[in-house]
Amino acid sequence: MNTTTRIIALGMSLSFTLFSIGIYAQTAEEKGLAIAQEADKRDIGWGDQTSNMEMILLNKHGDSSTRTIRTKALEVQGDGDKSLTIFDTPRDIKGTAFLTFSHIEGPDDQWLYLPALKRVKRISSRNKSGPFMGSEFAYEDMSSQEVAKYTYKYLRDEPCGKNLTCFVSERYPTDKFSGYTKQVIWIDKEEYRPIKIDFYDRKNALLKTLTFSEYQQYLGQYWRPHKLEMVNHQTGKKSIVNSSNYQFKTGLTESDFHKSKLKRLR
Amino acid sequence: MKTLLNPSPAGILLSGLIFFSPPSQALELSGKGGGEILTFFQEAKSPEQHPVYPSVFVEPELYYSTGENSEIKAKLFYRYNANSPSQTRGDIRELMFYQYADEWEIHAGIGKVFWGTTESRHLVDVVNQIDLLESLDDEARLGQPMLQAKLIKAWGTLDIMLLAGFRPVEFGNADVRSQFLPPLANQSTRYQSKDKTNTLDMAVRWNHSFDALDLGLSYFSGTQRTPLFQFITEQNQAKLLPVYVQSQQIGLDAQVIVNDLLLKAEFIHRDSHKLNAQNQFTRYQTNALVAGFEYTLVGIGDSVYDLGLIGEYLYDEWESITPFQKDWMTGLRWVFNDTQSTEILMGHIIDLDDQSQIWTLEASRRIGENWKAELNGRWVSNVNSDNYFVKTYQQDDLINFKVSYYF
Structure with a gap:
């Protein structure tokens, strides 16, 4: 300033x-x-959090498939967050877990645990534009959102839902492996929460729209959406994430986010 | 080592305690079961063998919490094969008590570990014996009784394991395709150790991550899992006798990520034994290596499909225990990234000395929420008559269809 x-x-x-x-x-x-x-x-200081997620995948005929996921995250000052994603269903991938150390600069570190083989596999995090478990969410949509991962351009103010006005900005991924040329993001002026994101593909055509809703405030400060809805405009497919049981400051530490402890997870 | 023994009562090591824990904790059952049809393209080589082997299997998993930081996990396995008494059998894959602390773990019971980085062959992974009767893809293992201590420190993760008892490869009888030629001897297996299967072996592994590099160093001392074969005469017929030698193995496994290229390598040095002309044990030192790459083309042609390219070079100085003296493996992994997690993996291994070739196909797809269908194929081509191991698979080109229900 x-x-x-x-x-x-x-x-x-x-x-x-x-x-x-x-x-x-x-x-x-x-x-x-x-x-x-x-x-x-405004989102600094939450420390650690856990939540349960139900991801519903819908195709254009209305057929649905559900994944249930538990997540654990640790806020890391000065770098990207650490996170754990554990699958409970579908049952054939029960116990499969992703461990991610996201970084503001450079590629994230990511390990995958395959319980049937008891194998921990280091995977390339450059594969960020790929779909997350067959959903309309890409890996990069699910990862820790850091300021330095984009450059920005404010466009306008605009009403966005009941009694809300939003800042509308464009943001451009700095990572050349991103699947997007740009995103248009609506952030509400009062609480600075993301309300909507339009994603533009590598040909700069509108690909997907993500809407955030059912926000609740935790610890008197941190807003978390309980519903995410990602619509793919090009395929007509949709993925909905219902989050529940958000818990903060549960006592997780760095040592809980360790590749040698992936086998312990349940 | 002192910290290992301090906080938990020595009694946890007594398996008896496992079964007398308070019954208030939750017992969870999960697992899978299903059916398979294994079909061979060529006529069988012997009357005991069949063109088609239908079977059903069940693999229940039990979880029992014995406290906030301790648990018991069990994984059992049983298959009924309509045309193969040898493959009608069960195994305890896991029956393990786990005690966890922030920087250490104790495991006691029967279990399975995985070491290594490469895809075509698991050189450093020597703790568990291969389950040959269940292994179309070299991934099935027999449960190994063990006592394991794990230290998780800033300098890496250290595993120290005592392996109680040795489990020889189960080859099955004449009803199993494929069979070695000459066939295996009926008489008992030969062991270099006087203790035969009542051995106490040791394994140690350290592994750590340095930025984009994951590194593992391991040491094993005991009965070598892979047997050699001694030619004998039994009832005036030439037969093969499996021989298990004593061995020490030092292993190194590494993986490094360079941009989106994964480079992988496993190396072992075996200080082992072989048989001399008089069929006596003599010291035999060999090296073996698997090194290669995996590269994924993400979203090819603006689609959601990924194509993974795998290439691995296989080298082994020990000729008589493996087909992989100097080979190249090519793998193509087609990932559909769809709701059903559809994947197809094509594999091809060529012997760089004699051009004998093994082809594999693995395809899988989820059906609904709880079912999964898998198709596996294996066939050989251009088989050199001197390539003993590849020759074993000749006239045994196969396709296996498997449907599993997960509960």
């Missing part, structure tokens, strides 16, 4: 024309970044 103040001061001291530039001196890019930073700041 320092830069902006300096620019405004400079504008005022010069001429009327420059003064008018000064008002808009926070460029669309700076404002987009500032919104992302504020949203990030």
Whole structure:
């Protein structure tokens, strides 16, 4: 914000024309970044969290398939979060687990545990554009959202649902392995919660829309959506995630997120 | 080592305690069961063999919590094969008591471990004996009685294991396809150790991650899992006698991720024994290596499909225990990324010395929420008559269809 103040001061001291530039001196890019930073700041300090997820995969004929998943996450200051994803159903992959150390810079570290073989497999996290367990969510949609993973451009303010107004920004993935050229993200002006994201594919065509709903606030600060709905506009398929049983500060530590402990998980 | 013994009563090591834990804790049952039809394309080589082997199997898993940081897990297995008495059998894959702490674990009972990184052959993975009668893809293992201590430290994870008793390969009888030629001897197996199967072997493994590198170092001392064969005469017929020698093995396994390329390697040095011309044991030192890569083309042609490319070079100085002296494996893994988790894996191994070739196919797909269908195939081509192991699979090209229900 320092830069902006300096620019405004400079504008005022010069001429009327420059003064008018000064008002808009926070460029669309700076404002987009500032919104992302504020949203990030408001979500600092949750420590660790666990939750249960039910992911429902729907094709355009309405056939559905369900996955039940447990997640554990640990907030890491100065880097991306650590997370564990454990599958309970479908039953043939029961006990399968992903361990992810996400990083702000560079590729994430990721291990996969295959219980039938008792095998822990290090996997390439570059495969982020691929579908997560056959759903409309890509791995990168499920991963820790860090400010530095995108560049931003603020577009406009816009009503977004009941009594809500949103900042609408474009964000561009900095990772060349991303499956997207850009995303348009709606963030509500009051609580800085993501409300909707449009995803554009590598040909810059609208691919998917993700909507966040049924938000609840935890520990008097942290908002978590209890429903995510991802619609693929190109295939007509849809994936819904219902989250429940969010728990915070459960006492998880770094040592719970260890590849040698994947076999212990139940 | 002191910390290992301090917090938990020595009694946990007594298996008796396992069965006298308070009954208030939850017992959970899960697992799978199903049917298979194994079909061979060529005529059988002997009257005991069949063109088709239908079978049913069950693999229940039990979980019993004995406390906040301890549990018992069991995994049993049984198959009824309508055309094969040899393959009508069961096994205790796992019956293990686990005690967990932040930086250590104790496991006591029967269990299975997996060591290594490569796909075509598991060189460093020597703890469990292969279950040959259940192994179309070299992944099935017999349960091994063991006492294991695991240390999870900043400098890596260290496993120290005492392996109680040795389990020889179960080859089955004449009803099993494929059979060795000449056939196996009826008389008992030969062991270098006087204790035969009542051995106490030892295995140690350290593994750690350094950024993009995962590294493992292992040591094994005891009865070598893979047998050699001695030619004998039994009832005026040439027969093969499986021989289990004493061996020490040092293993190294590594995987490094370079961009989206996975580089993998396993290396072993065996300080072992073989038979001399008089069929006496002599010291025999050999090296073996598997090294290769795995690369995944994500979303080929703007689709959601992934194509994984696997290439591995296999090298082994010990000729008489394996077909893989100098071979190359190519694998193509087609992942549909669909709701049913459909996958097809094609494998091809070529002997770089004599061009004998083994082809494999593994396809799987979930049906509904609780069923899974699998199709496996194996056939050989261009078989050199001197390639003893590949020749064994000749006239035994097969396809196996399996349907499993998960409960």
